[in-house]
Amino acid sequence: MPCSIELKNVSQSFGNIDSTITLFENLDLSINQGQSYAITGPSGAGKSSLLMLLSGLEKPTSGEGNFINDNQLLTLDNLRAEIGFIFQQFHLLPELTALHNIALPLKLRGDKKAIKKAEHWLEKVGLSDRAHHKPAQLSGGEQQRVAIARALVFSPKFIFADEPTGNLDQHNANEISDILFSCCQENNAGLVIVTHSNVLASKAQNIYSLANGELTKTSPISITDQQSEKHTAQHLTKNLSTNEKQVPSC
Numbered sequence: 001m002p003c004s005i006e007l008k009n010v011s012q013s014f015g016n017i018d019s020t021i022t023l024f025e026n027l028d029l030s031i032n033q034g035q036s037y038a039i040t041g042p043s044g045a046g047k048s049s050l051l052m053l054l055s056g057l058e059k060p061t062s063g064e065g066n067f068i069n070d071n072q073l074l075t076l077d078n079l080r081a082e083i084g085f086i087f088q089q090f091h092l093l094p095e096l097t098a099l100h101n102i103a104l105p106l107k108l109r110g111d112k113k114a115i116k117k118a119e120h121w122l123e124k125v126g127l128s129d130r131a132h133h134k135p136a137q138l139s140g141g142e143q144q145r146v147a148i149a150r151a152l153v154f155s156p157k158f159i160f161a162d163e164p165t166g167n168l169d170q171h172n173a174n175e176i177s178d179i180l181f182s183c184c185q186e187n188n189a190g191l192v193i194v195t196h197s198n199v200l201a202s203k204a205q206n207i208y209s210l211a212n213g214e215l216t217k218t219s220p221i222s223i224t225d226q227q228s229e230k231h232t233a234q235h236l237t238k239n240l241s242t243n244e245k246q247v248p249s250c
């Protein structure tokens, strides 16, 4: 049975006696396993902070966060073993090869088939021929493929991605987002993406905007916006090399 995460009446503030920033107050949000979500909004609105609350890695100033699994209401601390993260900066371990970066979450769980499963995931993200390369020997797009495989290799129920294509040119961004969405769908993982990209956000089944402390569900971004964003990105990246591999079907 699919599980879910819910935030109820949640507020988040940072600061001390002298100054306090309140990002949002009394916010409600539910995330279901198997569905995809995008959170957009201006810089500093609190998107990454909201992702931290959803994942249970940070606690709200007030309000409630629940993980509902098999009709049981649990605290978000119980999510730890069920989540994978993907970051803009990839955050791979530099001294490990692509294969060993992917195998690491399984090894930490004591899985004896860690390497076999990691090889399978390298193939899924189209990088079998880069198994023994270290992150510094991989392109940005290739590093993000490794990060996606590492996040999904232990079949987590939810994936949280903070600007997963923010460091990539438009060509690679499209490939990586296609891999990310198809891998999450195939693994029935809930996917929550924080992004400034309307093109990326429009691929999610549920799109939210966080601005001025308000979280609003929005309709898919209009084609006109996407075309103008694509045009700008193409203009900015037309001289960049695009010699990445074809998108594998996950």
Ligand SMILES: Nc1ncnc2c1ncn2[C@@H]1O[C@H](COP(=O)(O)OP(=O)(O)OP(=O)(O)O)[C@@H](O)[C@H]1O
Residues within 6 Å of the ligand: 014, 015, 021, 023, 041, 042, 043, 044, 045, 046, 047, 048, 049, 050
């Ligand atoms: N642990 C923290 N302590 C103090 N302030 C924090 C902390 N985490 C975030 N903030 C502040 O909260 C605000 C929102 O940060 P956050 O990273 O969540 O925004 P964002 O919408 O993801 O921004 P961007 O799109 O630029 O990444 C910022 O002003 C940030 O400095």
